[in-house]
Amino acid sequence: MTSSKQQTLIWTGTYTADGGGRAEGVGALAAHQDGTLEWKGTAVKTDSPSFIAVHPTLPVVYAVAEQRQMVQAFRRSGEFGLEPAGDPQPAGESTCHVAVDPLGRFLIAACWGDGQVLLYELDHDGGMTGRFPAAPSLDPHGSLTPGQPRQSRAHASLILADGRVMTTDLGHDSLRIWRYEPGAGLIADHEVALPFGSGPRHLVQHRSGSVFVVSEYSIEVFVVKADAGTFELINRGPATAGGSRAEDSAAEICLDQDGNHAYVGVRGSNVIGVLRVGADGTDLSPVKDVASGGNWPRHHLVRGRWLHVAHERSDNIATFALDPATGLPGPLIHNLQTPSPTALVPSN
Template sequence: MRLFAGGYTADMDAHAEGIGVLHAGSPDGVLAGGALRWAGTAAASASPSWIAWHPTQDLIYAAQEGAGTVQAFRRTGEESFASLGAAVAVGDAPCHVAVAPDGRSLIASCYGDGRVVRLSLDAAGRPAAPAAAPAAALVADVPGLAELPAGAPAPHAHQARFTPAGLITTDLGLDLVRSWDVRGDGLAERHRVALPAGSGPRHSVWHPSGHLYVVTEYSNEVFVLRPAPGGALALVGGAQLVGAQVGADYPAEIALTRDAQYAVVGIRGSNTLATLRVGGDGSALATVALVESGVDWPRHHVIARDTVLVAGQRSDEVVSLTIDERTGVPGRVRHRVEAPTPTCLLPDR
């Protein structure tokens, strides 16, 4: 399998040179359990900390976190890309991009200032016309208040996800999960769910049962939300990541196994992977195992059939572990390779 890797570059005091190339076994195969090989840089880019495909075209979009921009890259070869147009400024520290299923727009989530920004994509896939949705800052709810008081929570948008229930975003700073309507070229907030204060909702995954699982960076939990009548979201369940320690561990990514019977969460700090079993109608979760990830600071991971590939941001490497598909539990590291400051892994298609 061939994968592309986002990472931090020199502008953020790190070692990547842009979007990298990783081989897991045969680059043209569908399995990822073979030996790992770092194959160099596919495109020079300034700290492309998150990368995402266009749904129909051979284009990759990068959140260039340090520069505060989004850049499109057009494929020029199996393992090479070139910039498509100019980078578009979106805000402070964009850490995630999500492309709409129809390929007509892109959502950038800005950690630094909390902005959720919609960019239009033209027929060639070039992004333009950034339109920021109203930030979820508490100041918006206090008439006459010009700025947040010192010590008040600050917005930190972290992820956008297009789901069958519509566009849903997380705000790690204000402990919010928000759903949106697209109106013209902009966004209008439809509904918000407030998670417990200090929980820090970071990333999510949509389960085939119709539930959204949201992992929290600060409270080490996974919350379960379900669409409700009228476009609202209802909080219907959750689970503690047993074995993770609040204040020492910081969950990052959540991904489903091939059969969607288990969710696997990467936990920075203890550098572990937690497996949760899905129960009932999809609204019940329970931790079944906590194992070593094999890397320092598991920033991101992807599951490819019976293999999980983990990006170790601080150890400058990627490792692969086999998953027991009967239990959803990863085993020991089978392969590892040096990789410069990886923050995101994106399988080729």
């Protein structure tokens, strides 16, 4: 194999038939140095593994079973295969996201359907042991909907640089910050209320310590930063340069390798909003909206100088080269057909 075809592996989360999708389970892609992706096959057949996380040091992959309300661990097998490792663990309704502690101590699952946030402690082999439900969310905007309580909808979690955990609640428009206590799970630290109806979905931490949160409903990016350990909302702005349409919903946010640009996927308009990050990480300025290369950009990944965008409804992953100076995606360089991709997660 030539150096231009040296490859790494990317796992794809998917929807299978029980989630209205066309995949059969977790997919495996070879990612080549020239930016192209190669479909290797289904790594393991499993129901609607719509989001995936990878253990930091062990050959173990964790996937939700969104419709089955479970989380399952898988162990690497062969070149690109996976096999179940232990029994699936119960989660909550519409389990939509998993994240693994960088130290390999625990796994966190977020459940969109009922708002549960669950922590599973991990043993030395990466197996899930103790299961600890976190305290349920209380709507900080409850006074705006008297007599009509809104459903809590946990959507994602992020292990912060200081070891704490931040989770989004799309239904309650809030961010919750937690401390991990071995043998007890997540202990509430504090919360940040975001504007009513915004719908915080996914989040990423910048090298400055700021956390950028994309909102599914209002199509914005919120900047929160800690002051003496307590996060506060310090900025907000549109996630796109050209505005959004009524039927749009934002999905993923990620950063380029230098942290100078952020990329937001917007479903409906099917664009990637490119934003410039301020030098101190306290503000983001929309630069340009670029066609995402398919229908319903559910998730995207920056890999070096490449941007890969997974389109759930058009069954493809579009790849663009990123301009190192402007951060803008150039013309489409590769288009890979693959069934119902919902997440792109590099293997170790």
